[in-house]
Amino acid sequence: LVIEIICRLIDCASQVSKVHQNPPDIYRNQGEKAEITCSHQIDDYFVILWYRQTNNDMKLLGYMSYDSANKETEVTVQISGDARKGETCTLTTEELSLNSSAVYFCAASQHSDVNCCVSVQKPPRPWFFHLSITDHTLHLY
Numbered sequence: 001l002v003i004e005i006i007c008r009l010i011d012c013a014s015q016v017s018k019v020h021q022n023p024p025d026i027y028r029n030q031g032e033k034a035e036i037t038c039s040h041q042i043d044d045y046f047v048i049l050w051y052r053q054t055n056n057d058m059k060l061l062g063y064m065s066y067d068s069a070n071k072e073t074e075v076t077v078q079i080s081g082d083a084r085k086g087e088t089c090t091l092t093t094e095e096l097s098l099n100s101s102a103v104y105f106c107a108a109s110q111h112s113d114v115n116c117c118v119s120v121q122k123p124p125r126p127w128f129f130h131l132s133i134t135d136h137t138l139h140l141y
Contacts, residue, residue: 018042019108028096036091037081038106045108048083050091053103063109064089083108 018041028034038048049063062071064083071079081089093100 019106021106030097032096033092033094034096034100035093036104036106037088038091038108039086039088040108041085042108043085045110046084047109048089049107049109050077050079050089051105051107053105054101061091 019038020040021036021038023036026034026036038050040048047063047065050061052059052061060072061075061077062069062079064070064079064081066084067082069079071077076094078092078094079089080092081087083089089106091104091106
C-alpha cells in the first residue's frame with residue numbers, strides 16, 4: 001500500500017506539467033464575464049474538474065466528462081468543451097461581482113469520482129491563479 005501511494009504521488013508530480021490553465025491574467029469590470037481554459041496531455045484522462053476556493057472553503061463547481069458538462073447545483077458558471085487529451089475545457093463566469101473573488105483552478109482526472117482516483121490539478125499551488133475584484137475592476141492573476 002505504501003509503495004502504491006508513493007508511486008501515485010510520483011506519477012502525479014510528473015503529470016502536473018501536462019495540465020495547462022489559461023490565461024494567467026484577466027482584467028474585467030463588474031457585470032462582465034471571464035473565461036478560463038484548461039487542457040491536458042495525459043493519456044487515459046477524460047475528466048476535468050473545476051474548483052473555486054475562498055478563504056478556507058473549497059467548492060467543486062462541476063466537471064466535464066468527455067464532452068458532457070456536469071455542474072453542481074446553485075453554481076452560476078458554465079462549463080463547456082471537451083476533457084479528452086489535447087482538447088480544451090472552458091469555465092465561464094457570467095455577470096462578475098465582488099462575490100466572484102476567489103481562486104479558480106482545474107484538475108485532470110481519470111474519473112469524475114474525486115474520492116476514487118488520482119487527479120492532477122493545475123496550478124499545483126492554487127494561489128497561482130487568483131481572481132480578485134475591486135469596486136470597479138476584476139483582476140484575474
